[in-house]
Amino acid sequence: MLFDFVKIGAQGDGGTLFLPKQASTLAANQDALFYFIYYLCLFFFVLIVGLMIVFVVKGRHKGDGSPVKTSAVKGNHTLEVVWSVIPGILMVVIFGWGFKDWVKTVVTPANAIDVRVTGLKWAWSFDYVASGVNSNRLVVPQGQPVRLTMSSKDVIHSFYVPAFRVKRDVLPGRYTVMWFEATELGEFSVLCTEYCGTSHSGMLSTVKVVPQEEYEQWLADGGDLGGAGVPPAELGAKLYEAKGCNACHSLDGSAKIGPSFKGLYERNGEFVDGKSYVADDTYIRQSILEPQAHIVKGYQPVMPSYQGQLNDKQIAAIIDYIKTLK
Amino acid sequence: MASQAGTNYLNAKKGIGSWLYTVDHKRIGVMYLVAVLTFFLLAGVFALMVRMELLTAAKDIVDADTYNKLFTLHGAIMVFLVIIPSIPASLGNFLLPLMLGAKDVAFPKLNLWSFYIYCFGAAFLIYSIVSGSFDTGWTFYTPYSTTTSTSVISATAGAFILGFSSILTGMNFITTIHKMRAPGQTWTKLPLFVWAQYATSVIQVLATPVLAITLCLLMIERVLGIGIFDPAMGGDPVLFQHFFWFYSHPAVYIMILPGFGIISEIITINSRKHIFGYKAVALSSVAIAIIGFLVWGHHMFTSGQSEFINVVFSFLTYAVGLPTAIKVFSWVATMYGGSIRLTAPMWYALSFLFLFTIGGLTGMFLGALSVDVHLHDTYFVVAHFHYVMMGGTIIAFIGGLHHWWPKITGKLYSEFWAKVGCFFTFVGFNITFLSQFVLGSKGMPRRYYTYLPEYRDLHVVSTVGSWVLALGLFITLFCFLHSLFKGKTSPKNPWGGLSLEWETETPPIEHNFEGQPIVTSGPYDFPEIDHAHARGH
Numbered sequence A: 001m002l003f004d005f006v007k008i009g010a011q012g013d014g015g016t017l018f019l020p021k022q023a024s025t026l027a028a029n030q031d032a033l034f035y036f037i038y039y040l041c042l043f044f045f046v047l048i049v050g051l052m053i054v055f056v057v058k059g060r061h062k063g064d065g066s067p068v069k070t071s072a073v074k075g076n077h078t079l080e081v082v083w084s085v086i087p088g089i090l091m092v093v094i095f096g097w098g099f100k101d102w103v104k105t106v107v108t109p110a111n112a113i114d115v116r117v118t119g120l121k122w123a124w125s126f127d128y129v130a131s132g133v134n135s136n137r138l139v140v141p142q143g144q145p146v147r148l149t150m151s152s153k154d155v156i157h158s159f160y161v162p163a164f165r166v167k168r169d170v171l172p173g174r175y176t177v178m179w180f181e182a183t184e185l186g187e188f189s190v191l192c193t194e195y196c197g198t199s200h201s202g203m204l205s206t207v208k209v210v211p212q213e214e215y216e217q218w219l220a221d222g223g224d225l226g227g228a229g230v231p232p233a234e235l236g237a238k239l240y241e242a243k244g245c246n247a248c249h250s251l252d253g254s255a256k257i258g259p260s261f262k263g264l265y266e267r268n269g270e271f272v273d274g275k276s277y278v279a280d281d282t283y284i285r286q287s288i289l290e291p292q293a294h295i296v297k298g299y300q301p302v303m304p305s306y307q308g309q310l311n312d313k314q315i316a317a318i319i320d321y322i323k324t325l326k
Numbered sequence B: 001m002a003s004q005a006g007t008n009y010l011n012a013k014k015g016i017g018s019w020l021y022t023v024d025h026k027r028i029g030v031m032y033l034v035a036v037l038t039f040f041l042l043a044g045v046f047a048l049m050v051r052m053e054l055l056t057a058a059k060d061i062v063d064a065d066t067y068n069k070l071f072t073l074h075g076a077i078m079v080f081l082v083i084i085p086s087i088p089a090s091l092g093n094f095l096l097p098l099m100l101g102a103k104d105v106a107f108p109k110l111n112l113w114s115f116y117i118y119c120f121g122a123a124f125l126i127y128s129i130v131s132g133s134f135d136t137g138w139t140f141y142t143p144y145s146t147t148t149s150t151s152v153i154s155a156t157a158g159a160f161i162l163g164f165s166s167i168l169t170g171m172n173f174i175t176t177i178h179k180m181r182a183p184g185q186t187w188t189k190l191p192l193f194v195w196a197q198y199a200t201s202v203i204q205v206l207a208t209p210v211l212a213i214t215l216c217l218l219m220i221e222r223v224l225g226i227g228i229f230d231p232a233m234g235g236d237p238v239l240f241q242h243f244f245w246f247y248s249h250p251a252v253y254i255m256i257l258p259g260f261g262i263i264s265e266i267i268t269i270n271s272r273k274h275i276f277g278y279k280a281v282a283l284s285s286v287a288i289a290i291i292g293f294l295v296w297g298h299h300m301f302t303s304g305q306s307e308f309i310n311v312v313f314s315f316l317t318y319a320v321g322l323p324t325a326i327k328v329f330s331w332v333a334t335m336y337g338g339s340i341r342l343t344a345p346m347w348y349a350l351s352f353l354f355l356f357t358i359g360g361l362t363g364m365f366l367g368a369l370s371v372d373v374h375l376h377d378t379y380f381v382v383a384h385f386h387y388v389m390m391g392g393t394i395i396a397f398i399g400g401l402h403h404w405w406p407k408i409t410g411k412l413y414s415e416f417w418a419k420v421g422c423f424f425t426f427v428g429f430n431i432t433f434l435s436q437f438v439l440g441s442k443g444m445p446r447r448y449y450t451y452l453p454e455y456r457d458l459h460v461v462s463t464v465g466s467w468v469l470a471l472g473l474f475i476t477l478f479c480f481l482h483s484l485f486k487g488k489t490s491p492k493n494p495w496g497g498l499s500l501e502w503e504t505e506t507p508p509i510e511h512n513f514e515g516q517p518i519v520t521s522g523p524y525d526f527p528e529i530d531h532a533h534a535r536g537h
Helices: A029-060 A075-105 A210-221 A232-242 A280-288 A312-324 B016-020 B025-055 B065-102 B108-130 B152-179 B192-224 B237-269 B278-294 B307-335 B344-367 B368-377 B379-409 B413-440 B453-486
Strands: A111-120 A121-127 A140-143 A145-152 A157-161 A166-170 A176-181 A185-194 A205-210 A268-270 A277-278
Touching: A029 A075, A029 A157, A029 B307, A029 B344, A075 A176, A075 A277, A075 B307, A075 B344, A075 B368, A111 A157, A111 A166, A111 A312, A111 B379, A121 A232, A140 A277, A145 A157, A145 A166, A157 A280, A166 A176, A166 B368, A176 A280, A205 A210, A210 B278, A232 A312, A277 B368, A280 A312, A312 B368, B025 B108, B025 B344, B025 B453, B065 B108, B065 B152, B065 B237, B108 B152, B152 B192, B152 B368, B192 B237, B237 B278, B237 B379, B278 B307, B307 B368, B344 B368, B344 B379, B344 B413, B379 B413
Parallel strands: A111 A145, A140 A205
Antiparallel strands: A111 A121, A145 A176, A157 A166, A157 A185, A185 A205, A268 A277
């Protein structure tokens, strides 16, 4: 299977009929308005369709030849004013309520943890501003606001956490900001909601909400990809998943969007321009940092550069990992 | 049978050339109808393939890239080749001069030009499909659309050309309605279908050029590498979204307003009653056309546009909802005290009221800023606009097709099979799209090739629904085809309509009317109306 949903899907639901579990401070308010509109709509729907059915049933033409007489009503000014003014007032209430809660979603509390988010085809990357830790998933403490300053490396993406009821587009060449405060421990899905091509539906991550001490320990360990005390090849295996290499490069020899990593190291091959190459350390490093420099025969020039996404230690770890894939 | 012996617009001239070079609005309307229905079938097949692929989260029939092309083609064909031209260009072309008591539209040759421009634009879209297709979504968002390797240029060129067809038809209709009404046919004696066409035409003329400019800029960026929307070249991708929705939101009203017009006609005729609140129904179309220009930003609440502007757009979105609500209330009130004939067109009109009410009410969720943050770009939006576009426009279009089918073809269809088709379409549609509301509010994003396991059950329901929907539409198609070849000859005025199109022969003669019809009463002053009793109220 192309994407591993098991660990993300395991979150369970715990929500209501229409909405997923509430796991942020913003969720309860939004859900209250959702259900207010829902019951209002249900009322008007039953009213409209109910009256329609009553009028049809009562006025149904029998077709028995008896003379038909219909009402001469052409309109009723009072009624028309009533059914304009009452929905009008209700709409203003909905607008005002939506506006009030929305202001909360755009004003970040002062004590927020700062995280920079980078979206690229087709993975998310998170940089913790205070500690310099880089991660492919978001680990946040329970009960503390987190501010995300987001940008894209390529096309428009959109950062969405259904359980937090937050979403904001992630654009190339500019920054967008959003925040949330998680209230529930657990793992929640991060989804991309702006169409971005082949693996749009595979551009997933998770937010793991942990107690404060665990969060601090995680940061101290350098996050998932810090590599403190981890053998390089093992770190490389983690990065392979975390940085989204797996979306395009298989481990079993099958060709996906890019060449497979299996048996790649020191393999002889040919570029589209006919030149031959040997997949040594330097070749792999260049392929990661300047993927457009040489294109292997049979593939499209679609890989984004990982310049600034991976440090030297991480690149070395990926090379060491590829070495193990015989 | 005397009228049957005479010639009509179908048999007055023979041969393929008499169709290809015709300037008769009725024949042009029929040619549009055939083209639109053909593309509807094509886009429907793409939709069925999309739903089939989504039956399971794994690969079922196509890979991710093909899936992306399929939903793009479904959307682009439905919007540009089916829904926008559907009612105005086919039924509108056929009926507008007849309803006005005119011999043709104001510019008959221009009308034929519109049709050929439509064909030319469609050819570009088809070329784009066979030359590797495109995968941008029908919205062509930059910088994806300027960087993808698929054939975007021919697709945008197609949409660009189709826009001119739309503009010319709009100009033609506006002129026709202003200048060619029958003696005595004042603005308040116009059938509401004409009012709806008028409001639609105004939007077509004013909004479509913006799409043309936008797509032109997109092509300039792709071909010449001039940075307009792509930030890598110093452009602004959000600017594209503003330009795009400045057309494409009003385009939503280009799509739905003619449907409103059809519903007003079907409900009054089948209730034997005057429309409730003629002026409110007529002018609310115009109000929608005007306010509809000021709400485009509600597609962009999460785009990173100015926070202040989001608030303004949210407020205006509710302002455009109100005239629509007034229309729905007026249609329901029209049925009060009527003598309701449950003909096949009336089945469609009642289906429309049910489905469009859901489509309209779910817009209340999306207009609210805080709730939209959660629902934006999820299946909730997909379900919402399908209830409006398919449950609204397409259902009204099919209903209108049933209503005027005898007028166009001179044949009757099987009422029984027409209703069976309507029933399965209605049930299948609801199974397909009600489930998508829940998928969306649970967080399922749109345009996903695969999905998380918690969304599986509802995806299965939706896919099964699409089969029922397809069954209903195919029954309807066969019902029409059967009528065409085996249908009984229609009487001149099978529904007892009063608007002028029912005054001429069925099907109409080549020049519509023998003499100049004169209008003395309104289109809804049915003989069954009990005026004597009304004074007692």
